[in-house]
Amino acid sequence: MDEALAKKLRILADAAKYDASCSSSGAPKRKAGKDELGSTTGSGICHAYTPDGRCISLLKILLTNYCLFDCAYCINRRSSNVQRARFSVQEVVTLTVEFYKRNYIEGLFLSSGIIKSPDYTMELLTRVAKSLRRDHGFRGYIHLKSIPEASPWLIEEAGLYADRLSINVELPTEASLQTLAPEKDGATILNAMAQVAERIVEAKAERRRFSPAGQSTQVIVGADATTDEALIRKSAHLYGSVGLKRVYYSAFSPIPEGSGILPLKAPPLQREHRLYQADWLIRYYDFSADDVADAADDGMFSLDIDPKLAWALKNRHRFPVDVNTGDREMLLRVPGLGARAVDKIIKARRHTRLRLDDVARLSSALKRARPFLIAADYTPGGLTDRLDLRSRLVEPAQQLSLF
Incomplete structure (x- = not known):
């Protein structure tokens, strides 16, 4: 790998670490046939490494950390003073194929900052998945982070090649979005998620391929005053309304030169853990959102008991x-x-x-x-x-x- 590409990888793999909505669960089992590459298994995928040596399940990178948006909580916002980089479509395809051949990875998680326009960015993300599938016969796992502001037909095309799509709700309330991410719109995000959900249901009924591992989302915990109860009620609503596979809870991390409206400290990681436990109760233990809310005191889960x-x-x-x-x-x-x-x-x-x-x-x-x-x-x-x-x-x- 040449030094210029290695530098991009270091920057864009590090920039992707804040995105938690990354999982291979639910992907269909596939094995490569003649002239094909890669596989997925029901037990998930493994043997991926970030530049700092951490073992993860996927090559997890951003296409670019340049971004038109200025979300206060994001390290890659346009006003942030960070080192920037951008992969070409071919560079991402080459990295994925070559890393797989070296037994480093069995899949790709690809997200991106917004460059030029949401449509332009979504088209680039889709081209990566399309090239891997069509030009290289890649049968491994592909997770694409969808851009909710992109045209519906672009998101639909992405679902033809990705195993899972994810659209981040980012923050649980419209008021929080207006304060911390005023260029994003909660209704647009939910409409995009509903569109993906409809296509997944249609594809299953017609026995064709469209995001077979479903869709997931991520919500930031601790960047605003939202209570645990409100977060869990939001998740329960999304599970019921758009059939999400997973909601990922990501504890807010203070960023360099952050906005004055953000907290100075990160929330305790135990809070994130309790939210996952509460989420588990809804998904696997037949608890309703009201039941789980009953476990909270003044809207917050206790940190000392589950x-x-x-x-x-x-x-x-x-x-x-x-x-x-x-x-x-x-x-x-x-x-x-x-x-x-x-x-x-x-x-x-x-x-x-x-x-x-x-x-x-x-x-x-x-x-x-x-x-x-x-x-x-x-x-x-x-x-x-x-x-x-x-x-x-x-x-x-x-x-x-x-x-």
Whole structure:
């Protein structure tokens, strides 16, 4: 690789690190045929490296970090004093193909600042994916960050070649967008997401290819005064209205020479973690947005206990749950029992009455579950109602487990 291209890679890979909405989950399984290149698997992709040596799943870069927009929270805004670079379409295609041949990557995540116009930028992003698919027979994973202000037909064309499209909502409220990103419009963003959702549904019905891994989005946490409850309600609305695969929560990072309207400090990373846990409750644990909101205090999730435990402590009258007779919905709400553990419990209890030791073999977090469940040889007595139960179940500060 020549030095000029290597320099661009260093700049544009680093510039892409703030974009969290990057995942291969949901991509169809594909293997390369004759004269084709790359593959995807159901378990995701791996073996990608950034210039600083970090192992990631995709070659994650920006086409350019030049940008017409001046979003206050973005390091690449037009008024930012950062080193700029721009790849050509062919350079991105060459990097992707050559990195794959060296077994560095199995896919590409490509985003970009806005140059000349949204349509011009979206066309360049699509040309990269189109060239990889058509000219090189690339069968690996491609994730394109779509430009919501671009023409609908350009976004539709991108979906023909990308495995996943993502359109970032950036901030959860229109008021926050007007303050921190006045050149962006919330209605335009949601309309573009709805358009992608419609095309995905149509393509599935017609058994043709269009963004087969769905679409995702990213929201910035801590750049404004939006509460955790409002963020989760926004996510629940998007999951229901446009069928998102994932919402990514990205903790705001203070940037050099940032605007005076931005916070001086980043929010605690534990806040981002709690939002992911709350999001998980909606997606996999049959919690409604109202249920999850009930776990918050004054709109914010506690940093010392996860939202599922917080909900259980506020709803002690619904516990304990008998592992041998309780329905799946309530077992999913027992702190310490994950979805897989619950399914194993339901399967096992068809053949025998489960004892506490049996539950321990099916779940690695029995300590948190004990006060909230009944087994054949165990009842928690007054443990569920103990006033000090919360303090006894607080996670160690360094622990970041998912329930």
